[in-house]
Amino acid sequence: MSGLSWRMAGLRLAAALRPLGNSLLAALLGLAVGALIMFALGYDAWAAYHALFIGAFSGMRQFAGSLSNASPLIFTALTFAICFRAGKFNIGAEGQLFMGAMAAIAASLFYLPAGLHLVMALLFGAAGGVMWALVPAMLRAFRGVHEVISTIMFNWIGTFLAYYVTANLLVSPVRGEMTIRVAETSRFPLLMRGTELSYAIFVALGFAVLVWLILWRTVIGYEVRAAGANPNAGRYAGVAEWKMVLTVFVLGGVSAGLAGATEVMGRPPLYALDTGLSIVRGFGFDGIGVAMIGHNHPLGIILAAVFYGGLQSGARMMQMMAGVPFQIVRVVQGVIIIALALPELVRVFRVLRGRFGFLFHRRAG
Amino acid sequence: MELFFRLLAIALHAKTPITLTAAGEVIGESSGLFNIGLEGIMLLSAFTGAVAANAAGPLAGLAAGMGTGFTVGLLFGLINTYGKGDQMITGVGINLFALGFVAFGLHMLGAPGFHTVSRASQLPAVRTPIGSYSPIVFVALVVPFLVHFLLNRTRLGLKIKAVGENPEAADVAGIRVELVRLLSTAVGASLAGLAGAFMSVSWMGSVTRDISAGRGFIALATVVFSGLRPMLVLLGGFLFGFFDALATWLTIVPVLRDILPWQFVSMLPYIMTLLVVAGVIGRSRFPKGLGVPYRRE
Numbered sequence: 001m002s003g004l005s006w007r008m009a010g011l012r013l014a015a016a017l018r019p020l021g022n023s024l025l026a027a028l029l030g031l032a033v034g035a036l037i038m039f040a041l042g043y044d045a046w047a048a049y050h051a052l053f054i055g056a057f058s059g060m061r062q063f064a065g066s067l068s069n070a071s072p073l074i075f076t077a078l079t080f081a082i083c084f085r086a087g088k089f090n091i092g093a094e095g096q097l098f099m100g101a102m103a104a105i106a107a108s109l110f111y112l113p114a115g116l117h118l119v120m121a122l123l124f125g126a127a128g129g130v131m132w133a134l135v136p137a138m139l140r141a142f143r144g145v146h147e148v149i150s151t152i153m154f155n156w157i158g159t160f161l162a163y164y165v166t167a168n169l170l171v172s173p174v175r176g177e178m179t180i181r182v183a184e185t186s187r188f189p190l191l192m193r194g195t196e197l198s199y200a201i202f203v204a205l206g207f208a209v210l211v212w213l214i215l216w217r218t219v220i221g222y223e224v225r226a227a228g229a230n231p232n233a234g235r236y237a238g239v240a241e242w243k244m245v246l247t248v249f250v251l252g253g254v255s256a257g258l259a260g261a262t263e264v265m266g267r268p269p270l271y272a273l274d275t276g277l278s279i280v281r282g283f284g285f286d287g288i289g290v291a292m293i294g295h296n297h298p299l300g301i302i303l304a305a306v307f308y309g310g311l312q313s314g315a316r317m318m319q320m321m322a323g324v325p326f327q328i329v330r331v332v333q334g335v336i337i338i339a340l341a342l343p344e345l346v347r348v349f350r351v352l353r354g355r356f357g358f359l360f361h362r363r364a365g
Numbered sequence: 366m367e368l369f370f371r372l373l374a375i376a377l378h379a380k381t382p383i384t385l386t387a388a389g390e391v392i393g394e395s396s397g398l399f400n401i402g403l404e405g406i407m408l409l410s411a412f413t414g415a416v417a418a419n420a421a422g423p424l425a426g427l428a429a430g431m432g433t434g435f436t437v438g439l440l441f442g443l444i445n446t447y448g449k450g451d452q453m454i455t456g457v458g459i460n461l462f463a464l465g466f467v468a469f470g471l472h473m474l475g476a477p478g479f480h481t482v483s484r485a486s487q488l489p490a491v492r493t494p495i496g497s498y499s500p501i502v503f504v505a506l507v508v509p510f511l512v513h514f515l516l517n518r519t520r521l522g523l524k525i526k527a528v529g530e531n532p533e534a535a536d537v538a539g540i541r542v543e544l545v546r547l548l549s550t551a552v553g554a555s556l557a558g559l560a561g562a563f564m565s566v567s568w569m570g571s572v573t574r575d576i577s578a579g580r581g582f583i584a585l586a587t588v589v590f591s592g593l594r595p596m597l598v599l600l601g602g603f604l605f606g607f608f609d610a611l612a613t614w615l616t617i618v619p620v621l622r623d624i625l626p627w628q629f630v631s632m633l634p635y636i637m638t639l640l641v642v643a644g645v646i647g648r649s650r651f652p653k654g655l656g657v658p659y660r661r662e
Binding site for chain 2: 041089091139143145146148149150152153154155156157160161163164167168285288289292325327328329330331332333334335336337338339340341342343
């Protein structure tokens with residue numbers, strides 16, 4: 001290989017790694033702000049992060065816990081990312097996932113053999129998510145209603161609908177604060193005994209691969225990304241806006257619906273929803289953060305989801321061992337997202353360091 | 366009749382945070398910045414307002430709320446003017462940060478999910494023949510007029526609209542695009558801060574994790590409804606405040622309370638917001654530069 005092609009390969013590698021560097025830097029910034037807050041309040045930040053790491057990644061069991069948290073986040077992050085790639089800002093995963101969870105529970109009202117029942121519950125879940133994504137999609141496509149407003153309104157409407165359905169239609173005859181439990185024939189078996197990790201994680205990973213194939217290996221995926229990158233280009237290429245909006249929202253709805261479905265079908269010990277929805281609440285919004293840290297790419301999303309899931313399962317250990325309220329990780333997550341809004345975070349640091357180093361040569365543009 | 370006055374009082378209180386926030390956002394959006402972090406700003410200032418009110422009285426609480434709004438607005442503005450950041454992502458980040466920070470703060474204060482503002486630290490209500498009202502309710506009736514005056518009758522207002530409509534031309538004309546945008550969005554956000562502090566220090570007398578309950582987004586919808594005309598913000602605020610109040614009211618009216626499930630009643634403000642926005646959207650016109658970072662070529 002000539003020197004030039006080595007250099008080209010190097011540049012391409014650097015370009016591919018830049019998002020990773022951006023995310024790492026943002027994560028460090030978030031953790032630093034978290035440490036500052038802990039320090040200001042008199043906590044031992046080092047002990048807190050140490051406990052967090054132990055709780056999240058120190059062994060197979062802990063890692064399994066983090067993975068089980070990552071699983072729904074992969075789905076909800078894909079919901080956001082698919083739409084973001086098309087230039088649409090769908091923050092409705094939260095409501096869509098409630099619908100998916102309820103639909104999957106409703107599938108337990110039927111009797112079917114094992115296997116088949118599980119597939120049916122997944123389909124129900126996907127349909128539930130799509131149902132809740134469809135109205136905002138149509139409002140966007142045909143009425144021009146901004147999707148941020150419509151999806152948020154649908155989250156609230158969905159939350160109250162879920163309060164009603166879980167407390168009245170699907171309520172357990174024995175425990176009033178629970179829905180009926182998902183039938184054993186449609187539950188995901190556990191992947192590791194004594195943990196909450198079930199085979200549902202493979203559905204999440206498989207769906208991430210599927211999304212990658214659709215977005216990067218099909219014509220419609222190419223059109224979606226082209227229109228998202230430059231709306232005018234999309235229009236000139238003859239891609240009908242409404243078709244694209246419906247496509248990405250339906251795909252996103254499937255993903256969010258599956259997030260809810262797999263949570264109730266694969267999360268021990270409940271296999272049900274509580275009437276306050278506490279076991280699925282927040283996954284939709286966390287998915288937005290995961291998608292951004294993962295730069296809206298399926299592979300990045302998987303890595304970011306494990307990071308986020310780890311923060312969540314480590315936070316409990318942190319509260320136990322270092323006494324820091326676990327909500328601090330949400331503060332950290334917020335700072336990470338705000339930092340990621342800066343497109344040139346890496347460059348800001350590089351400029352600062354460029355004053356000293358000849359190690360980093362800046363290229364034009 | 367008494368029930369009707371109660372409905373009116375609830376409606377006027379319910380419209381206050383929405384009108385204030387929306388009026389502020391009209392200033393911000395006129396300058397070209399689209400802030401979906403309003404929900405988080407309201408939540409944060411409801412919290413800081415409650416804490417400051419308990420420590421130093423209701424006026425300190427309102428000031429703390431406005432200060433919080435201004436500070437977060439300034440951060441949002443810095444990232445999205447000089448930093449050329451992504452406004453949507455910043456807004457989402459602010460909302461997530463607020464959720465975490467307030468949950469964390471409430472935990473630190475030892476309360477399980479809520480923090481009460483003591484009676485003495487709440488803003489005293491004004492008694493009128495038609496019920497008692499928070500003074501901020503009247504402030505919220507005046508603010509849209511002030512915003513209207515600012516945007517349409519002053520040189521500064523002209524500058525704000527210029528940087529929103531055509532930042533290149535404004536830049537050539539010698540207007541400092543970034544600075545005008547930064548200050549517009551920060552002032553706008555401080556009104557959202559006042560709205561948040563109003564909720565905890567005056568209206569509800571306590572702060573919970575979900576005190577903002579989508580009101581920041583309803584305010585955004587109101588801005589869309591208004592097409593950036595402050596007087597229509599007043600009207601839109603009334604509309605959404607009314608349905609918010611109707612939902613609360615229906616849960617206290619004796620007979621209706623028993624036949625209507627509260628869950629469906631609670632959906633009302635959100636459903637109506639969507640219907641109104643879907644109904645009027647075609648007529649609204651927004652600045653060309655809205656949502657796009659300005660880069661000098």
